[in-house]
Amino acid sequence: MSAIACERLTLGYGRREVVVEAGLEVPAGGFLALLGRNGAGKSTLVRGLLGLLPPIAGSARILGLDPWKDRAALMAKVGVVPETPDVPPAMTLADASAFCGRLRGTWDAAGVLERLDRMGVDARKPFGDLSRGQRTQGALALALGGSPEVLVLDDPTQGLDPVARRAFFREVLGDLAERGTTVLMATHDLEGVETLADRVAVLHEGRVLVQAPLEDLKARFRRLNAPAQADPAAFAPFGPVHLRGNGLGLEGTLAAFDADAWARAGLDPDWARGADLETIFTAMVEGGAE
Amino acid sequence: MKAWVFARRELRENRLVWAGAAFAAVVGRALPWAKGLRGENEVLAAALALHLGCVLAVAGFLAFRGIPGDLGERRLGFDLAQPAGLGALLGGRLLGDWLLAVGSGALVLVPALATGVLPWGKGLGLMAFTGALAAPTLLAAHLLGVAWRARSLWILLDLGLAGFLGWSLDALLNTFFQEAPGGLEVLLFATPPVLMAVLLLAVILPLAWGRTDLARVRRYQTLILTPGLLLLPALGFLLLVWSRAGGPASIRQPLRKNAPAGAWSIVVGPGRLQRPLGFLVNGATGFHTEAPGGPCAFSGDGRHLLVVRPAGEDLEIVDLALGDRILGSTVRMRLPRRGASLGLGAVSQDARRALLILGRALVVLDLEAGRILREDKGERDFFLARYVFLPDGSLQETLPPAKGGARILDPGTGAWREADGSQAPVPR
Amino acid sequence: MRGTLQVDPASAVPIWKQIEEGVRRLVAGGALAAGDPVPSVRDLARDLAVNPATVAKAYQQLTEAGLLVVRRGEGTFVQAGPEGQRREREALLAQGAAAYAGLARNLGFARGEAESALERAWTEEKGGKA
Numbered sequence: 001m002s003a004i005a006c007e008r009l010t011l012g013y014g015r016r017e018v019v020v021e022a023g024l025e026v027p028a029g030g031f032l033a034l035l036g037r038n039g040a041g042k043s044t045l046v047r048g049l050l051g052l053l054p055p056i057a058g059s060a061r062i063l064g065l066d067p068w069k070d071r072a073a074l075m076a077k078v079g080v081v082p083e084t085p086d087v088p089p090a091m092t093l094a095d096a097s098a099f100c101g102r103l104r105g106t107w108d109a110a111g112v113l114e115r116l117d118r119m120g121v122d123a124r125k126p127f128g129d130l131s132r133g134q135r136t137q138g139a140l141a142l143a144l145g146g147s148p149e150v151l152v153l154d155d156p157t158q159g160l161d162p163v164a165r166r167a168f169f170r171e172v173l174g175d176l177a178e179r180g181t182t183v184l185m186a187t188h189d190l191e192g193v194e195t196l197a198d199r200v201a202v203l204h205e206g207r208v209l210v211q212a213p214l215e216d217l218k219a220r221f222r223r224l225n226a227p228a229q230a231d232p233a234a235f236a237p238f239g240p241v242h243l244r245g246n247g248l249g250l251e252g253t254l255a256a257f258d259a260d261a262w263a264r265a266g267l268d269p270d271w272a273r274g275a276d277l278e279t280i281f282t283a284m285v286e287g288g289a290e
Numbered sequence: 291m292k293a294w295v296f297a298r299r300e301l302r303e304n305r306l307v308w309a310g311a312a313f314a315a316v317v318g319r320a321l322p323w324a325k326g327l328r329g330e331n332e333v334l335a336a337a338l339a340l341h342l343g344c345v346l347a348v349a350g351f352l353a354f355r356g357i358p359g360d361l362g363e364r365r366l367g368f369d370l371a372q373p374a375g376l377g378a379l380l381g382g383r384l385l386g387d388w389l390l391a392v393g394s395g396a397l398v399l400v401p402a403l404a405t406g407v408l409p410w411g412k413g414l415g416l417m418a419f420t421g422a423l424a425a426p427t428l429l430a431a432h433l434l435g436v437a438w439r440a441r442s443l444w445i446l447l448d449l450g451l452a453g454f455l456g457w458s459l460d461a462l463l464n465t466f467f468q469e470a471p472g473g474l475e476v477l478l479f480a481t482p483p484v485l486m487a488v489l490l491l492a493v494i495l496p497l498a499w500g501r502t503d504l505a506r507v508r509r510y511q512t513l514i515l516t517p518g519l520l521l522l523p524a525l526g527f528l529l530l531v532w533s534r535a536g537g538p539a540s541i542r543q544p545l546r547k548n549a550p551a552g553a554w555s556i557v558v559g560p561g562r563l564q565r566p567l568g569f570l571v572n573g574a575t576g577f578h579t580e581a582p583g584g585p586c587a588f589s590g591d592g593r594h595l596l597v598v599r600p601a602g603e604d605l606e607i608v609d610l611a612l613g614d615r616i617l618g619s620t621v622r623m624r625l626p627r628r629g630a631s632l633g634l635g636a637v638s639q640d641a642r643r644a645l646l647i648l649g650r651a652l653v654v655l656d657l658e659a660g661r662i663l664r665e666d667k668g669e670r671d672f673f674l675a676r677y678v679f680l681p682d683g684s685l686q687e688t689l690p691p692a693k694g695g696a697r698i699l700d701p702g703t704g705a706w707r708e709a710d711g712s713q714a715p716v717p718r
Numbered sequence: 719m720r721g722t723l724q725v726d727p728a729s730a731v732p733i734w735k736q737i738e739e740g741v742r743r744l745v746a747g748g749a750l751a752a753g754d755p756v757p758s759v760r761d762l763a764r765d766l767a768v769n770p771a772t773v774a775k776a777y778q779q780l781t782e783a784g785l786l787v788v789r790r791g792e793g794t795f796v797q798a799g800p801e802g803q804r805r806e807r808e809a810l811l812a813q814g815a816a817a818y819a820g821l822a823r824n825l826g827f828a829r830g831e832a833e834s835a836l837e838r839a840w841t842e843e844k845g846g847k848a
Binding site: 029030031166169170173174176177178191194195196197198215218219222268269270272273274275276277279 | 725726727728729730731732733759760763764766767768769770771772820824
Binding site: 071 | 303
């Protein structure tokens with residue numbers, strides 16, 4: 001059974017539909033990176049999946065529960081790191097941990113403190129006095145305190161310095177490795193999730209453009225770097241995006257690369273190199289590649 | 291219980307409120323002394339005012355600070371990520387805020403209760419009253435907070451509705467007092483719960499529906515508030531129509547103040563809010579006229595009615611002996627500031643002097659000259675029964691049994707002198 | 719072993735494949751001998767900052783190929799003996815040779831020219847080292 005699944009999920013505010021017929025599926029233990037530009041509807045989709053917004057149409061299921069109807073039951077199994085962590089500002093993280101523990105059946109208070117210590121966050125400082133990075137790390141420690149089956153992160157590394165960002169990913173990673181948590185992470189941090197995510201969903205103007213294992217996307221996309229005398233028409237079958245000459249040669253992205261067809265066409269394998277997630281993402285949302 | 295977890299957090303998070311209340315309690319105790327107002331009444335008034343102010347201020351503060359910001363998960367997100375239902379979450383936080391408001395109010399009353407200025411029974415009654423008041427205050431402040439944050443024009447409609455509700459309730463009550471039908475208690479009794487229910491719905495329903503879009507929440511609030519606030523006047527007017535059509539005409543027992551002697555009495559409808567509406571009635575002849583407004587008292591012999599005009603400075607003396615053609619004579623003079631709380635009074639037989647007991651002061655007026663002949667302030671209460679005007683216009687006071695004897699206020703000098711015993715008062 | 723394993727996320731080669739090849743290279747080069755322990759999936763995932771499932775997949779491929787063996791309760795160990803090591807080295811050499819041949823072909827050289835270039839490089843390398 002998929003840990004997270006939604007089908008034709010439409011979400012919005014009033015008459016304004018922000019997410020239209022989104023379909024997502026994350027198997028248990030999977031790591032889905034939800035990508036999209038600002039305003040693409042990532043946060044709205046996350047809200048819908050956390051039961052903070054009623055579906056206009058379609059359905060969502062997390063661990064088999066309807067988030068809108070069974071939010072309270074679901075939250076016992078889900079850890080959340082919101083875009084802007086909002087633990088009451090006067091509370092220390094130690095207090096917040098005790099508070100969460102009282103509301104949950106299983107709570108690893110010692111684990112939370114240990115994690116905070118490891119990340120270098122003072123558990124006895126009021127939450128409002130912590131820096132942005134520390135707040136995010138604190139929110140992560142609290143989210144993982146209940147040993148969640150699913151971890152939902154809404155752009156958590158936004159505005160973090162490289163050290164804090166690295167520490168953050170290490171903690172998520174550690175939890176993944178130890179307990180096989182399912183993760184859904186809405187993010188702009190393409191570099192950060194590149195090696196972590198095993199699935200990628202791209203949201204563009206409220207619609208899910210693509211949802212696929214990252215490995216499949218990497219197999220399909222190539223960064224093209226061909227000499228100037230190469231014939232641009234030769235690349236047409238490989239889904240060229242943003243193809244342009246730069247004086248020294250042709251460059252662009254190929255969205256439908258096929259190694260066999262490439263070899264048959266007699267093209268140099270060196271011209272098509274692996275594409276990183278940023279290249280893939282840009283080609284999809286800007287170039288309309290699917 | 292999960293709601294209690296949220297309530298506890300609210301209490302803990304706002305624990306500074308206790309310190310503020312304790313500070314207010316000390317200041318409240320010290321303030322009358324600092325201002326030289328040392329009578330027990332002043333101390334009591336300070337304690338009561340402080341209590342009411344504290345409860346309302348804390349409730350308003352917490353509602354604005356704690357709950358209203360919670361709309362939209364920007365502030366509620368942490369709570370909504372907990373495995374707790376919306377009822378436990380909002381109910382718990384409201385409970386915590388309510389406990390803080392009521393608890394800090396109680397703390398402010400402690401000095402008054404401990405020193406016996408306020409009896410325990412009355413204190414508990416007062417706390418129950420403000421406790422009941424704190425809940426709608428919390429909710430109303432919450433609503434206002436949402437309205438303010440949403441910066442929506444709907445707020446004008448809401449305020450207009452609230453004004454209409456107040457006006458219609460007042461109009462209804464006034465009509466009811468004149469019509470004196472039953473059902474008034476029902477309306478008075480039904481208003482707070484209905485209002486609470488409307489406010490609760492307006493707060494919680496939009497929250498449960500679509501938490502994130504403030505403008506949308508506002509619209510739902512107004513949609514709930516409009517029929518809710520209109521429901522109450524509608525109920526009242528229905529009641530009015532029903533009672534006019536011959537509904538249950540259980541005549542209410544009006545407030546009646548009888549003159550010590552004679553057939554005159556003042557009948558006041560039950561608790562008029564703005565203008566005292568009463569009738570001066572002659573029980574023997576059936577003559578009645580609208581009573582002069584303001585605190586009033588019959589003189590000890592029942593011949594005169596003393597009325598302090600609402601401005602608090604004019605004393606009107608109505609000569610009841612003139613029978614059905616009542617004439618009032620107004621004396622313009624600066625009464626001491628406590629004049630509005632006219633307790634009792636007496637007028638001399640020649641109607642040239644009057645005695646007023648104003649709060650804890652005894653004031654003797656020279657009506658002819660329009661001045662205050664003498665003003666005595668006392669720590670103890672003055673009893674009207676101890677004073678009597680002698681035929682020559684002087685005032686005689688029977689001293690307490692411990693001292694014995696009597697003394698007389700000289701009408702010329704305004705000074706007390708020992709009575710020589712030859713002018714024994716007529717015992718009343 | 720950790721410092722010598724590197725992952726290039728931008729490469730067209732899947733990350734699990736990169737890890738697999740990395741381990742194969744280490745075995746071929748003798749850095750890992752039979753009986754040596756390899757880091758746990760969790761530790762390696764942490765060190766490389768990659769999804770543990772990816773590391774697990776690489777390990778699974780290597781185990782199926784007989785290079786690694788999982789001993790319950792102890793961890794994962796290199797199983798390949800001298801025979802396996804030789805095979806890995808040969809495979810690595812074949813890989814390099816294929817890449818060289820491809821490059822020469824793409825540049826339009828004949829087989830003979832490529833071979834003599836290889837010959838020259840071989841002697842120069844030896845001469846340089848000597």
